[in-house]
Amino acid sequence: MKLTHRAQHAEPFHALAFGERAAALEADGHRVVKLSIGEPDFGAPPAVLEAMRDAMDGRPLPYTPALGLPALRAAIAGFYRDKHGVEVDPARIAITTGASSALLLATAATTEAGDEVIIADPSYPCNREMVTSFGGTLVSVPTTADTRYQLDVASVEAAWSERTNAVMIASPSNPTGTTIPFAELAAICDLARTHGAWRIVDEIYLDLADPDDNGTPAPTVLAADPEAIVIGSFSKYFGMTGWRLGWAVVPEELVAAVEKLAMHYFLSASTPAQHAALAAFTPESLAVCEQRRLELVARRHLVLDGLATLDLPVPVTPDGAFYVYIDVSRTGLDAWTFCERALDSAHVALTPGRDFATATANTHVRLSYAASREDLAEGLARLGMFLSQLADHTPSPS
Numbered sequence: 131m132k133l134t135h136r137a138q139h140a141e142p143f144h145a146l147a148f149g150e151r152a153a154a155l156e157a158d159g160h161r162v163v164k165l166s167i168g169e170p171d172f173g174a175p176p177a178v179l180e181a182m183r184d185a186m187d188g189r190p191l192p193y194t195p196a197l198g199l200p201a202l203r204a205a206i207a208g209f210y211r212d213k214h215g216v217e218v219d220p221a222r223i224a225i226t227t228g229a230s231s232a233l234l235l236a237t238a239a240t241t242e243a244g245d246e247v248i249i250a251d252p253s254y255p256c257n258r259e260m261v262t263s264f265g266g267t268l269v270s271v272p273t274t275a276d277t278r279y280q281l282d283v284a285s286v287e288a289a290w291s292e293r294t295n296a297v298m299i300a301s302p303s304n305p306t307g308t309t310i311p312f313a314e315l316a317a318i319c320d321l322a323r324t325h326g327a328w329r330i331v332d333e334i335y336l337d338l339a340d341p342d343d344n345g346t347p348a349p350t351v352l353a354a355d356p357e358a359i360v361i362g363s364f365s366k367y368f369g370m371t372g373w374r375l376g377w378a379v380v381p382e383e384l385v386a387a388v389e390k391l392a393m394h395y396f397l398s399a400s401t402p403a404q405h406a407a408l409a410a411f412t413p414e415s416l417a418v419c420e421q422r423r424l425e426l427v428a429r430r431h432l433v434l435d436g437l438a439t440l441d442l443p444v445p446v447t448p449d450g451a452f453y454v455y456i457d458v459s460r461t462g463l464d465a466w467t468f469c470e471r472a473l474d475s476a477h478v479a480l481t482p483g484r485d486f487a488t489a490t491a492n493t494h495v496r497l498s499y500a501a502s503r504e505d506l507a508e509g510l511a512r513l514g515m516f517l518s519q520l521a522d523h524t525p526s527p528s
Contacts, residue, residue, distance in 0.1 A: 139262075140259055141255060143485065144481060144484055146167075148479050148481060148482075149164065149479065151473060152166070152477075152479040155473070161477060162473070162477045162479055163477065163501070163509035163512060164479045164501060164505070165478060165501055165505070166480055167479075167500075168451075168500060169371045169498075170426075170500045171500060171501055171502055172369040174368065174369050174370045174373065174406075174410075175369070175410060175419060176418070177410075178406050178407065178410050181407075181409035182402060185405040185406055193397060193401065194225075194398045194399070194404055195398065196224075196389050196393045196397065196398050197224045197225060197385075197389050198223070198224060198399060198404060199404045199405070201408060202225055202407055203221075203377075204220045205407075205410075205411045206223050206362070207219065207220040208411065209411055210379075213337070214350045214353065215353065216352045216356070218352065219382075221382075221385060222379055222382060224377060224380060224385075224388050224392060225375070226377060226378060226392070226396070226399055227374045227375070227376070227396050227399045227400070229332070229361050229365065229376035229377075230256060230376070231396060232361045232376045232378035233256070233257060233330075233332070234395065235388050235392060236330050236378055236388075237260040237263075237264055237266075237330075238264060238391050239387045239388055239391060240295065240296055240330070240359070240384075241260075241264045241265070241266040241295060242265055242266070243265030243266070244267070245293060245296070246266065246269050247295060247296045247297070248269045248281070248296070248298065249270055249281075250271055250281045251271060251489055251490075252279060252303075252305055252486035252487030252494075253304075254332070254486065257300070258270070261298070266295070269289050269291075269294070271286070272488070272489040273489075275445035275446045278306070279306040279455065280299075280301065280308060280309075280310040280311075280314070281299060281310065281314075281318060282314050287321065294325065295328065296330055297328075297329055297330070298331075298332070299318065299330070299331050299351075300333075300335075301332075301333065301335075301351075301450075302339050302451040304335070304451060304486070304496075305481070305483070305486045305494075306446060306448060307335075307449070307450055307452065308446050308449060308450070309348060312349055319354060319355040323355065323357070328359060329355055329357075329358040329359065330361070331359065331360050331361070332361045333350060334363035334366055335366050335367075335450050335451035336348055336350060336450075337366075338366055338423055338451055338452065339451075340427070358379075359380050360378065361376070361378055362377045362378070362379065363375075363376040363377070364376060364407055366451070367419055368419060369419070369422065373400070373406075374399075374400065374403070375400065375403045375407055426452050428503075429452070429506055430454070432503060432510075433454055433499045434447065434454065436506070436507075437454065437510070440510065440514050440517055442456050442457070442460075442517075443456070444456055453496050453497065453499070454496070454497050454499065455496055456496070457494055458493065458494065458495055463520070464492040465483045465493060465494055466482045466484055466492070468480075468495060472513065475516060476512040476513060476516040478512050478513055478516070480496065480497055481496040481497075481498075482495055
């Protein structure tokens with residue numbers, strides 16, 4: 131018997147591995163400050179929790195249509211209209227078992243052997259694995275602080291070939307928490323569309339992005355490119371990580387294909403979770419989510435101030451999501467060793483850049499500020515002591 135090539139060569143998700151190591155330390159009685167996982171500590175809004183309790187009252191919970199409850203698809207379309215000012219036909223929205231399944235469907239419908247997909251380095255590891263799992267060739271484009279660790283038109287043009295089939299973008303990005311300037315995003319989409327290539331845009335953190343100076347929410351790519359494939363999620367802005375519920379907005383030409391693939395891959399998303407998620411779009415729930423976004427901004431400032439005090443540079447200030455991408459090269463440790471030792475000696479869990487990047491794999495680590503302010507303050511204090519210990523053991527120059 132043999133394993134497939136994809137199974138043998140899939141990279142592990144190191145953030146989860148460090149989470150497992152943290153759990154082992156906790157099992158031994160240690161208090162670990164977990165700043166490694168992108169999971170808000172808020173949980174779902176109260177109205178969503180109440181709606182789930184109502185849905186689980188003993189009534190039958192049959193499968194929903196493969197593309198999801200019509201009412202939920204309509205609610206998501208209404209959210210795009212009311213918050214982002216774009217009209218989306220609910221028929222173009224597919225409800226999925228988390229954003230990962232939305233990305234799975236999008237990749238399965240657009241990528242096959244020989245196709246090249248352009249993606250930024252750093253980027254979310256699962257996005258890359260999806261491309262290679264379907265036989266696509268990943269064209270990883272190193273980015274820098276000058277482009278906010280995002281693609282720009284020049285880098286996309288330089289990476290383009292006759293086999294380029296799609297450009298995959300995340301804004302805000304994991305691990306950097308940075309958004310791509312909207313004009314640049316629109317220009318990249320124009321370039322790809324001109325060449326007949328797909329535009330796959332991960333917007334799962336979009337509603338955690340900073341609004342502009344007038345308070346206008348960060349725009350969706352659909353405002354510039356209505357035919358882009360957009361990945362959305364209930365996990366981040368709505369705090370529903372374990373509910374495993376997401377969505378994809380796909381162009382009309384992909385709807386039938388995505389529906390067939392959804393039937394085969396997961397049949398339908400969770401029925402009670404879909405019914406409960408309707409309550410995420412009530413004025414009450416949206417107000418709760420916006421208060422939580424502001425709390426995350428406050429946590430960001432706390433972390434950035436603390437890291438500056440520790441002389442741990444963040445080359446690009448994040449403006450969305452809940453991550454900072456820290457350059458640890460001045461410590462003399464590579465990123466993996468830094469994370470290992472911070473966990474083992476300071477009991478602070480971080481994520482090494484190896485998960486996300488090649489160019490910055492050994493120099494950068496990701497910190498998630500989705501944890502409470504108390505945990506963030508404690509984690510920063512522990513990192514300060516850890517860095518002091520490192521300095522004490524660093525040989526003086528001869």
